[in-house]
Amino acid sequence: MTSIRERLNGMMNKNERIGSWLSSRAHLDNIPMRKTPDYMRKWGGKWYWTGALITIAFMYEIITGLILLLYYNPADPYNATQYVLNSVPYGKLLLATHLYGAYAMIILVYVHMFRNYFVGAYKKPRELQWIIGVVLLALTLGVGYFGYSLTGDVLSYDAQDVGRGIASLVPVIGNWLVSVGFGNGTPTSLFSKFLGFHIIFAALIALLFGYHFYLAEANTMLPSSKVSKYRAPAFTEETNDMKPWYPSNLLYIVELGLFTIGFIIFIPSFVSLFPSVPVLLSPFPGPSPTSAAAALIPPYPPWFLLFAYKAVDFKMFSGFYGPLEAMIIFALIPLIYFLLVPFLDRGDSLHPLDRPLTTSIGILSIVYLVVLSLWGALTPGVAISTPDVILVMLPPAVVTFGSIIVISRLWKQGKLRAGTKTVTSSFFIFISGLVVAVILAGFSFSLLLNHITLINGGRFSLSLFSMIFLGLGTARSTSKLPDIKMRKSQTKAYVAAAVITILCWVLLALTVKLNPVAQAMLVGLILGTVFIFSGITVAIYRRVVYGE
Amino acid sequence: MNQGVDEGRRNFLKALVTASVIAGAGLSLGVVVRALAPPPLGISSFPTLQIVDSSGNPVKASSLSVNNPSALQFNYPLQNTPNFLLNIGDSSGNPIQIPSVEVTIPATGQTYMSYPGVGKNGSIVAYSAICQHLGCIFPELRFYPAGVESITLVGKTYTGVIHCLCHGSTYDPSKGAAVLTGPTTHPLPMLKLIWDSTTDELYVSNMVGPTIYGRPSDLTGESPISGNTTVLTNLGNPFIS
Numbered sequence: 052m053t054s055i056r057e058r059l060n061g062m063m064n065k066n067e068r069i070g071s072w073l074s075s076r077a078h079l080d081n082i083p084m085r086k087t088p089d090y091m092r093k094w095g096g097k098w099y100w101t102g103a104l105i106t107i108a109f110m111y112e113i114i115t116g117l118i119l120l121l122y123y124n125p126a127d128p129y130n131a132t133q134y135v136l137n138s139v140p141y142g143k144l145l146l147a148t149h150l151y152g153a154y155a156m157i158i159l160v161y162v163h164m165f166r167n168y169f170v171g172a173y174k175k176p177r178e179l180q181w182i183i184g185v186v187l188l189a190l191t192l193g194v195g196y197f198g199y200s201l202t203g204d205v206l207s208y209d210a211q212d213v214g215r216g217i218a219s220l221v222p223v224i225g226n227w228l229v230s231v232g233f234g235n236g237t238p239t240s241l242f243s244k245f246l247g248f249h250i251i252f253a254a255l256i257a258l259l260f261g262y263h264f265y266l267a268e269a270n271t272m273l274p275s276s277k278v279s280k281y282r283a284p285a286f287t288e289e290t291n292d293m294k295p296w297y298p299s300n301l302l303y304i305v306e307l308g309l310f311t312i313g314f315i316i317f318i319p320s321f322v323s324l325f326p327s328v329p330v331l332l333s334p335f336p337g338p339s340p341t342s343a344a345a346a347l348i349p350p351y352p353p354w355f356l357l358f359a360y361k362a363v364d365f366k367m368f369s370g371f372y373g374p375l376e377a378m379i380i381f382a383l384i385p386l387i388y389f390l391l392v393p394f395l396d397r398g399d400s401l402h403p404l405d406r407p408l409t410t411s412i413g414i415l416s417i418v419y420l421v422v423l424s425l426w427g428a429l430t431p432g433v434a435i436s437t438p439d440v441i442l443v444m445l446p447p448a449v450v451t452f453g454s455i456i457v458i459s460r461l462w463k464q465g466k467l468r469a470g471t472k473t474v475t476s477s478f479f480i481f482i483s484g485l486v487v488a489v490i491l492a493g494f495s496f497s498l499l500l501n502h503i504t505l506i507n508g509g510r511f512s513l514s515l516f517s518m519i520f521l522g523l524g525t526a527r528s529t530s531k532l533p534d535i536k537m538r539k540s541q542t543k544a545y546v547a548a549a550v551i552t553i554l555c556w557v558l559l560a561l562t563v564k565l566n567p568v569a570q571a572m573l574v575g576l577i578l579g580t581v582f583i584f585s586g587i588t589v590a591i592y593r594r595v596v597y598g599e
Numbered sequence: 600m601n602q603g604v605d606e607g608r609r610n611f612l613k614a615l616v617t618a619s620v621i622a623g624a625g626l627s628l629g630v631v632v633r634a635l636a637p638p639p640l641g642i643s644s645f646p647t648l649q650i651v652d653s654s655g656n657p658v659k660a661s662s663l664s665v666n667n668p669s670a671l672q673f674n675y676p677l678q679n680t681p682n683f684l685l686n687i688g689d690s691s692g693n694p695i696q697i698p699s700v701e702v703t704i705p706a707t708g709q710t711y712m713s714y715p716g717v718g719k720n721g722s723i724v725a726y727s728a729i730c731q732h733l734g735c736i737f738p739e740l741r742f743y744p745a746g747v748e749s750i751t752l753v754g755k756t757y758t759g760v761i762h763c764l765c766h767g768s769t770y771d772p773s774k775g776a777a778v779l780t781g782p783t784t785h786p787l788p789m790l791k792l793i794w795d796s797t798t799d800e801l802y803v804s805n806m807v808g809p810t811i812y813g814r815p816s817d818l819t820g821e822s823p824i825s826g827n828t829t830v831l832t833n834l835g836n837p838f839i840s
Contacts, residue, residue: 114631118631118634118635121635122637138637138638139634139637139638140633140634140636140638141630141633141634142634144630145630145634305620309620309623541608545608545611545612548612548615548616549615551615551619552615552616552618552619552622555618555619555622555623556618556622558622559622559625559626562626562629567630567633567634568638574626574630577626578623578626578627578630581619581622581623581626582623584619584623585616585619585620585622585623588615588616588619588620589616589620591612592612592613592615592616595609595612596609596612
């Protein structure tokens with residue numbers, strides 16, 4: 052007979068043995084992932100993980116997409132969608148969050164791209180990584196286009212008509228493209244193609260992402276400016292004092308994942324509480340194309356293609372030059388520019404102000420993207436005369452290039468302090484403010500030209516001043532933003548974690564009585580909250596245990 | 600690793616993190632598990648449907664010939680749940696009055712009363728046309744009118760029976776489709792027919808006996824029949840090839 056104590060010890064040893072067996076067999080201690088320095092996992096380090104956020108959103112899309120695939124019927128897309136919405140348990144939640152997950156992915160792809168653009172991450176040795184990233188942007192917009200069109204609602208038919216029209220204009224291969232992409236004309240053929248391409252594009256994204264990620268690991272993360280001293284090539288050298296990838300980095304990824312998925316589920320669930328949401332942002336598909344309600348809906352594309360939609364409205368593209376030329380100028384040329392930027396901007400400086408032309412083009416791209424999208428949303432299908440186009444498009448260009456070049460000059464002459472102490476996040480706070488200010492300045496300038504009034508003059512000068520202020524702030528960004536320090540009283544952290552955990556389970560219990568069809572979005576609200584809450588507990592754990 | 604955090608406190612936090620993540624993961628799993636299964640189809644009670652021909656005209660009871668070996672089938676109570684409509688006669692072709700009898704389910708020993716035959720002679724009955732053994736349907740599951748012999752596994756021939764060629768189950772349509780030979784252990788479910796003597800038209804309104812083969816219940820597992828009629832289809836005579 053063995054005593055209880057001996058048995059307990061035996062059990063503990065067994066537990067430990069199982070743990071070490073698992074970690075040795077799963078190779079948890081030598082996972083072939085790069086270790087990362089602590090500063091990348093601290094409060095201001097989110098900018099280093101925009102790619103991880105996209106990956107998480109993409110994985111969410113794959114899971115929800117595969118479940119939705121089980122219910123899709125290309126022969127009757129609208130009714131299949133309605134069946135998911137009105138009959139399948141949690142179908143409403145799956146469809147709405149699949150849509151908003153895609154929105155999140157698209158926004159994050161843009162954030163990821165522009166962040167890496169401004170910090171010069173495309174420079175040596177990451178040129179190929181960047182080019183694949185730009186291809187991934189195009190594929191993401193493509194998969195969004197096909198997916199958005201699968202519902203068979205009025206917007207989906209509009210999107211297909213326009214897509215088919217533009218594809219047919221492509222010289223020589225236009226008709227072939229239409230047959231490949233849109234089928235032989237029957238709705239079943241069309242939706243079969245769209246379903247196929249939606250999945251094929253997603254698979255291509257997965258494949259190319261794999262390579263993109265491999266290159267990211269091989270090239271290492273672009274380090275902070277403190278390490279790189281704004282000089283390419285810059286690497287994050289692995290050092291022995293870095294924490295092992297498992298568990299500290301894994302835990303961080305888990306935290307990011309919980310927050311990302313939490314918001315992807317929470318936001319559409321919250322939006323669905325409002326009785327009438329504009330069709331561009333509604334988490335649910337629009338009315339059937341044959342219904343009376345369809346006539347009241349402007350022929351919108353999905354919002355992430357609004358920029359191209361507005362360009363087609365320009366009168367200059369309704370004569371000798373057609374929609375195809377509009378697409379070439381406003382979609383293809385920017386895409387080619389971004390593909391080629393590693394070879395256009397060949398210097399070794401990573402500082403945005405050392406590359407005034409590149410930085411200006413980046414800001415202007417964001418401005419045009421936002422302006423054209425808003426314009427498309429506000430004046431759907433309204434033709435815009437060429438002088439008006441120039442009036443809207445030219446001022447931001449003049450303002451951006453002018454101010455950035457001037458700021459860059461001043462900075463190079465040493466009149467603006469922008470040293471190696473620059474905190475990345477403060478730079479981005481200022482640069483996002485600058486983007487808004489440039490848009491406002493451009494708009495108010497065109498207003499001023501139309502009607503020279505005191506109010507318009509005041510508007511313009513106000514936006515100009517705020518622009519200058521934000522521009523200076525962008526250049527300065529010298530004073531280090533204080534990292535939020537962990538509070539010393541750890542008791543608070545324990546109490547907070549305990550309260551949040553209990554709340555998670557209370558919320559979980561609340562969902563038991565909810566109807567999976569009628570109250571799916573309410574469950575979504577709770578599920579999103581639980582994800583965000585558990586993300587917070589992981590954050591607390593990391594803060595207390597790892598001091599991050 | 601923070602030196603100030605002792606093992607116990609760390610484990611406490613670890614447990615909290617695990618518990619909160621499990622809450623989210625469990626709820627997601629619940630959502631996925633529910634979402635993977637489409638909601639069941641069905642109705643809440645047995646409908647009363649009129650039996651009509653393919654052009655929608657009511658079927659007259661007197662138009663059903665006695666001992667017809669052709670499979671006349673209609674769906675009830677849901678779609679894709681076929682049933683035989685039989686006019687039973689003796690070997691000389693005269694209709695037989697079918698009485699209500701006690702039928703035993705061999706599998707459970709339970710009993711129920713079958714419905715009597717309807718029509719002018721009380722010879723018209725209807726049974727589920729899905730074999731209770733393993734779900735075979737026409738042409739494997741057939742009606743052998745009196746005079747047409749079936750060969751069963753036990754070597755004995757029967758006539759005037761419903762017999763399944765898949766595995767040899769035999770049912771007696773004149774006694775509520777009671778089991779004559781295995782391997783089936785359940786009789787065929789019987790349908791309640793209503794005959795309107797003034798118009799000679801037929802209605803179906805209920806079922807008795809075991810549940811239709813392969814369905815969670817008689818009223819779920821298929822789409823409902825729309826309207827208040829069910830179409831009688833002639834699937835042909837299996838004995839003429």
